[in-house]
Amino acid sequence: MTLFGGGTILKIMKRVFIRDVSLSDFGKLKTSLIGIIQETFEKLNMDSDDVDGVFIGLMNPEGFTGVGNIASYITDKLGIYGKPAVRIETASSTGAAVFYSAYAAVKAGLYKNVLVIGAEKMTSLSTHEVTGLISQVIDPYERKTGLTMPALAAIVANRFRYESRIRPSKFQNLLAEVAIKNHFYGSKNPTAHFKKEINREKYFSSKYISEPLRLFDCSPVSDGAAAIVLSSEKGGVEIIGIGQGTDRQSLSKRETITSFDATIKAATQAYQMAGIAPESIDFAEIHDAFTPFEILGLLDTGLLKRSEIENFYLSKEGYHNGRLPVNISGGLKSRGHPLGASGLAQIAEAFKIMTDKYPPEITPEKKDVCLTQSVGGLATNNFVTILRLRGAVLKPAKKDTEEFFSKPPRFKSDSNLRVYSHTRLYSTAEGVESPLDLVICEHNYKKFFARYSDRDKPRIKSRVKITKKENGIVYVKQLRRFSIKG
Template sequence: MGTGVYVAGVGMTKFGKTSQTLPDLMVEAASKAFSDAQVATIDYILIGVMNAEEFTGESNVAALIADRLGLSGVPSSRVETASSTGSAVFESGFYAAASGYHRNVLIIAGEKMTHLPTARTTKILAGVIERDERNYGASMPALAAMITQRYQHETRLSVERMQGILAKVAIKNHYNGSLNPYAQFRKIINETDYFNSRWVSFPLRTFDCAPITDGAVAVILSADKKLIRVSGLGHATDTLAVRHRDSFTSFKSTRLAALQAYNMAKVNPQDISLAEVHDAFTPFEIIGTEDLGFFPPGEGWKAVEEGLTTIQGRLPINPSGGLKARGHPVGASGLAQIAEIFWQLRGDVEAIRQVQGARIGL
């Protein structure tokens, strides 16, 4: 590796429903990152957006945003990896800065979704599902529900107990989101709210599913030494077809990427102070904590019941509110997780939401 890579600055729009266009959101996030970072020049721009073509009818977004920022002439490229787009574009930015060829790299990720009917948005999102599974009617909530049922079976939990555990995840993340000024949902919910919410795909309810969201995030990475260093990262894939995977209750790509990141950073799961975990559906947070090595396979639910993953717990998970409450503008979500870790490590979040003694975030 050529050089160390540091986070110089971060900017984020409020997540939710807005009349702003996708370029407007990205420019706003970038402007905030510029103010935070105070860097003199940008050598490379990377844009993350999942599906601007279908959501907003725009393409060539990388050149568009460079132009809107007054940076025409600076190289600008686009990255897309479905729900992990924000993380993948950050990875590309990291290697660009680490190579020594680019001193300051501007990374922007966003999505504009709320202006479309829910049915249309759901169909666009289903495009990431393997074709045969999609043709047989599989949707993201349906696949998540199947995974949840299998997890319940393998852990020998009753339907009632599994529902109670999922409720705790949703309640925790909505509480965290209520403290986050950038979050789409800033409303605390309780068990009554959870169990009164409608079914989406059994055993998942509305409060188990991340919302449709508009938003953008920008991060500036620098080879110049700053307070927060990027010490390790990882990237892996699994079979696109869920039916071809080794396990229904573990995500191989998460396990492999985590191992790469830990090895690169020379840390282990026990060294992590807090984590932002992909919770497009509440059971995914539980499975994610197992795949990241925080808890043994099939035991992540115990950590939820014991309160270990709250802000005051042994290992705070999703202090931002997660995708569930902060919101899920698909292309931006991974970068929003990184922004939250940066703010937590720099001590910039609200006192009630601050993870005390945070040193290493994932």
């Protein structure tokens, strides 16, 4: 609507609601990508004639299925051709990105009803092929050094443990608690990839992928789809806050690696739009492609303080009957992680929980307001969305948004070349010998990645020296001091 007055034009932005959602099964599916999308679309309570526009999220259909120009291909197969359709991609946050774009179109009044689809078919390729495709989102130099997404996540995790002054054994226990919780809820979710609970023995008997990350710290390779209908007509759940943030692609170019600035930027926008503070959030769906990312996501959205981490997980406060239920859908860790679908699936799961379409025995008592957070690549393109149940009364924020977030501690750098963080990678890229010790080094606040070639494992703050540069890869080893006795 446009109002004219005093020579100015004022556009009244629409409110945006979720009208309906649907989810496919997640896992290793025999159905084709188009088949998965068709089945998910058919579950929606929506006539195709009501669709004004279609927004589709797929990270890499060309690589995974060999299909290009896929937006019009999908609308053709769904029988809704002739309507505007576009494909959107932001790596592993693609599902949230397509939701963000569809929301903007409805908010601006371009469309009344929009169909949002997020999907991926990944399991038709081998693990090595999938790893190679996913690694394409990593900085080219870091990829050449041998870094994979699990290796980067492990390097972040090790540095986070060091900065938080958590003993290695206790930190491993915290990661175990995240995995055990999310597998518990996956076992209750009928669409989840992993429907079996795990215990501490099962977790600790699983192999290392990249230290400290074990198999049960990493989300699976999954197929799946999510679909949501957004509308300017009143629905059961309203989008009251939404935000997007980006960061440097290279982890070594960032001031800190233990707090994702892209999430903080997105959360700041979402909270400011909603006019609320983190304490108004009743439950959350946090991007947990790796278990430590759930912890970082809670910190970067202001839902948790660093001093609260250990008690939060050891006291099981993240369960449905705790003070802040987190990933009670099973999360990416257990529900599954079809790249283009995950961010949208988080929102769909939240809608189901908020509208009593979830098993009552695991539905939180307070479910009026939900926050979802999605990470693209290694936190280079992140999204935060805040949902409100229709009719819910919100408490306005009483302080500046910047005060919501706990910043990581600062550590002095020096003129010596030292190990900033490290990992031993066991599941290496094709053609790279396993295991592979990888480090990120720091010198006068400047960082770079290298391969570590020494008989002893690297340690944070250890002094190292560059031994060679070969084929664009830097090699370092520990610097030792020798004394000569007479």
